[in-house]
Amino acid sequence: MSERLEDIAVAMVANGKGLLAADESSGTIKKRFDSIGLESTADSRRDYREMLFRSDEAMKNYISGVILYDETIRQNAKDGTSLVKIMQDAGCIPGIKVDAGAKPLAGFPGETITEGLDGLRERLAEYYKLGARFSKWRAAISISDGLPTWGAVKQNAQALARYAALCQEAGIVPIVEPEVLMDGTPGNHSIERCYEVSEWVLKTVFDELYDARVVLEGMILKPNMVVAGQKAQKASVEQVAELTVRLLKSTVPSAVPGIAFLSGGQTEEEATAHLSAMNANFTMPWKLTFSYGRALQAAALSAWNGKSENVAAGQRAFAHRAKMNGLAATGGWKKDLEKAA
Secondary structure: OOOOHHHHHHHHOOOOOEEEEEOOOHHHHHHHHHOOOOOOOHHHHHHHHHHHHOOHHHHHHOEEEEEEOHHHHOOEOOOOOEHHHHHHHOOOEEEEEOOOOEEEOOOOOOOEEEOOOOOHHHHHHHHHHOOOOEEEEEEEEOOEOOEOOHHHHHHHHHHHHHHHHHHHHOOOEEEEEEEEOOOOOOOOOOHHHHHHHHHHHHHHHHHHHHHOOOOHHHOEEOOOOOOOOOOOOOOOHHHHHHHHHHHHHHHOOOOOOEEEEOOOOOOHHHHHHHHHHHHHHOOOOOEEEEEEOHHHHHHHHHHHOOOHHHHHHHHHHHHHHHHHHHHHOOOOOOHHHHHOO
16 A cells, blocks of 8 residues: 555545544543443453454445554454454554543643643654554543633644644654534533534644644544534434534635544434435535444444354444445435344
8 A cells, every 4th residue: 555645544535434443542441341241451452352353344345444542553363463464454554542631731620631742753653663554633622611712722723733743754644633522511502502613623723734734635634523512402414414514614625635523422323324414415525434433333342242252243233333334424324224234
C-alpha cells in the first residue's frame, strides 16, 4: 500500500468501509467485561480482540482500519501471530490511540483538556515501526449552562492541531476527533444547541489546523453527529441527518477526504440509521463513514460472553453490525435488514 498520507486517508474511507474503534482504555474495557462477568486480564483482552480481528467477513469486507490501544498494538494472538499482522492480512490499516485522556482543565470548572503531547513525537516514531499508519486524538467538549467556554474550546483545538502536525511529520494520518458530548450534566440540551456548539468547535478546530500547517488531504475528521442531549427528546432520523450535513457543509473544507463519525452514546441502530440517511439523501464533497466502538462491538461482546465456544457467534454478531454500517456508508441500509440477521 502507498505510504503517502493522502493515499492512506483515502483508503481509510474506502467505499462501503469504515473504522473499528478498538482502542478502549484498560478502565473502559474492564467496564465492558464486567457487564458479562468476565475478568479483564491481558489474556482475556487479547482473546476478545483476536475474535474480532479474525472475523474475516467483517474485516475483509467492511472494515478499512482499526484503532488500537497501546497494549493491543504490541500483543500477539494465541498462535504467536501479531494482532497487527492479522489485521494487515485482512487488508485493514492498523491505527493507534495516542492521547492520554481528558483531564480537568485548570481554571475552567466542569471542562477538560486532553493530555498526551509530551513525548508524542517519540511515541509516534515507535508506533510507526510497530505498523501504525494512522492515529486518533479525542477532545471532549461538554454542553451545560455557560459551557463550553471559549478558553476550553480554544485550548482543545490547539492541542488537536499540534497532535495532527506531529502525526503528519511522522508519516501517520491523524484522526482529528472533537466530540461535543450528548451525555453529561445536565444532558438535556436541544439539537439546535448541539448544532450551535458543534459549529463553533469545528470552525475553531479548522482555524487551528490551518495555523499549524496541517495538510487537510492527509487527515480524517471524526466528529459527533448533531443530536439532542441524552436526557432530551430525541429528534427524528431525518432531522439528525439534515442538521449534521448542514453543519459539515458550513465548517469542513472539501479538501478533507473523509469524515468518520463517532457513535457518541447512540444505540447501535440509531448510529447506523443516521449515517445511512445522510448518504442516501445528500450529495457531499467528502466520504461519510463510521468509526464506531461500542456501536460495532456491543452485540459481539454479548454473543461471545467470554467463552471460547462462542467465538463463532461473536464473529457473526460483529459481521452483521459491520455489514449494516458498511451499507449505511453507501446509503443502502434499511431497517428490515436488521430483522433478517
